[in-house]
Amino acid sequence: xxxxxxxxxxxxxxxxxxxxxxxxxxxxxxxxxxTMVARSVEFGEPSFTGPQPTANVVATVGFAGTLSGYxxxxxxxxxxxxxxxxxxxxxxxxAHEHVRDAAGExxxxxxxxxxxxxxxxxxxxxxSTPIVTVGTDFSTAALRDVSQAIVPFKMGPHSLFxxxxxxxxx
Amino acid sequence: MRVLVVxxxxxxxRIIVNTLKxxxxxxxxxxxxxxxxxxxxxxGVPDVIVTDWNMPEMNGPQFVEAVRSQPALAKTPVLMxxxxxxxxxxxxxxxxxxxxxxxxxxTPDALKEKINSLTRKP
Numbered sequence: 001x002x003x004x005x006x007x008x009x010x011x012x013x014x015x016x017x018x019x020x021x022x023x024x025x026x027x028x029x030x031x032x033x034x035t036m037v038a039r040s041v042e043f044g045e046p047s048f049t050g051p052q053p054t055a056n057v058v059a060t061v062g063f064a065g066t067l068s069g070y071x072x073x074x075x076x077x078x079x080x081x082x083x084x085x086x087x088x089x090x091x092x093x094x095a096h097e098h099v100r101d102a103a104g105e106x107x108x109x110x111x112x113x114x115x116x117x118x119x120x121x122x123x124x125x126x127x128s129t130p131i132v133t134v135g136t137d138f139s140t141a142a143l144r145d146v147s148q149a150i151v152p153f154k155m156g157p158h159s160l161f162x163x164x165x166x167x168x169x170x
Numbered sequence: 171m172r173v174l175v176v177x178x179x180x181x182x183x184r185i186i187v188n189t190l191k192x193x194x195x196x197x198x199x200x201x202x203x204x205x206x207x208x209x210x211x212x213x214g215v216p217d218v219i220v221t222d223w224n225m226p227e228m229n230g231p232q233f234v235e236a237v238r239s240q241p242a243l244a245k246t247p248v249l250m251x252x253x254x255x256x257x258x259x260x261x262x263x264x265x266x267x268x269x270x271x272x273x274x275x276x277t278p279d280a281l282k283e284k285i286n287s288l289t290r291k292p
Contacts (some may be wrong), residue, residue, distance in 0.1 A: 035275035036185075088184055098181045105179040109274050112224065112253025119256035129178060129226050 017067060018147045018166055020121065021114060022046050025071070025151055025162050028113035032106065033155065037086040041160070044152040052140055053150060053161045056080070057099070058133045059107035060140075063115060065125040069146070069166040071114065073107040077134075079158035104130035110162065171289060172197040172214070176207040176233065177222040177251070182274075186220055186251065189278045193285065204228030208236055215242055218288055223252035223263070230254075231266035238267035247288040251276065 015023075026043050033041045055074035062070040075083070077099070084102035085095035095102075108130045115125045133140070142148060142165040151162040173195055177183045180202070187198045199216065201207035203225045219237065223230035230250055237243045247269045252259075255273045263271060272284050 032275045035277060084181065087181055089188065090184075094184075098184065101179055101181040105181045108179065108224065109253050112274065113255075116253060116255040116259075119258070127224060129224060 016147065018048065018149050018164065021067075021118065021164055021166070022149045022151055024114045024117035025110065025149075025164060028117065029110055029151075029153065029162060032109045032113065036106075036109070037083055037155075039083075039086060039155050042154045044154070046149045046151040048147070048149050050150060052142075052163050053152075054139060055161065056134060056136060057103050058140065059103040060131050060133075061107045061111035062128040063111060063125045064128075066123045067118070067125060067166055069142075069164065071107065071111045071165075072140075072161075072163040073103060073110060074161040074163055075103065076158060076160075079155060079160055082155070082158065100132045100134055104132045107132075171195050171218070172199065172216040173285075174199045174201065174207060174210060174216040174219045175221075176201045176204065176219065176225070176230075178202050178225040179222070182222065182251075186281065189281050190285065192278070193282055195285070204230070204233030204236065207233060211237065211240075211243060215246060217246070218285065219246055219248045220285075221248065221250055223250060223254045223259075231262050231268075234263070234266040234268055249284050249288055251281075 030041055033039045053074050056077040057075050057080040058072050060070050060072040080099045080103050084098045087102050111127050115127050147166045149164045153160050173190055175183050175186050175198055183200045190198055199210050201210050205227050221230050234248055249270050250263050250268045251272045253274045260271055270284050
């Protein structure tokens with residue numbers, strides 16, 4: 001193979017930034033759920049098109065730098081409660097008080113750990129503090145010129161998602 | 171032993187405080203950001219400070235620099251608990267005056283080991 005052909009082959013085969021970040025997201029999310037929540041999670045196939053999954057609790061952390069966008073952890077109220085209770089190892093009453101904050105902290109750990117993984121690949125990123133939206137019948141959407149990935153996973157009976165949006169075609 | 175726990179997440183503060191209590195450290199003070207923590211420090215010097223990095227108002231390294239600028243707090247052990255784990259981050263934290271570093275996610279045993287190490291008498 002000529003050097004020009006080799007360069008072209010590498011360019012075609014090289015994973016996109018979104019794919020690289022999805023691989024990091026899967027690894028760090030498994031680790032965070034295992035270490036902090038004592039739950040194993042099973043990941044499904046990511047999709048790179050379609051709307052953000054609907055969820056009752058959406059915890060979002062933005063990032064900016066050589067890449068910019070955001071990561072959202074999207075879960076049901078029931079899953080958010082189970083996560084809060086497992087994180088705290090506490091009573092139901094205390095867990096109810098912490099449902100929003102616990103979801104935000106999980107998103108913060110996911111985004112922060114992905115930031116570290118991407119920093120080790122040469123990116124320079126800063127992350128925001130988390131924003132948590134709780135409710136029913138709402139949706140959020142990135143506007144235009146973005147790349148995205150929806151990464152589904154299961155925690156026991158609960159279906160959860162990590163939603164990644166990158167500005168630009170990455 | 172008194173421990174000041176600084177984190178904008180009330181959940182993470184609760185996790186850390188609960189772990190400290192299991193270690194027998196019942197005397198804890200909590201702050202939601204660096205500015206609130208500096209006000210708490212004005213009221214009394216703790217034996218150990220445990221702080222997050224990614225916080226509003228004043229981030230972890232900025233808070234630790236402010237701590238180290240006060241002579242009374244120059245030698246107070248500081249543990250940073252954070253997801254910011256790149257080599258460059260660790261250097262920034264150490265230059266700010268952090269004594270030790272714990273990467274989230276962490277186990278209770280890992281926090282216990284770090285606290286014991288910081289408070290161990292020579």
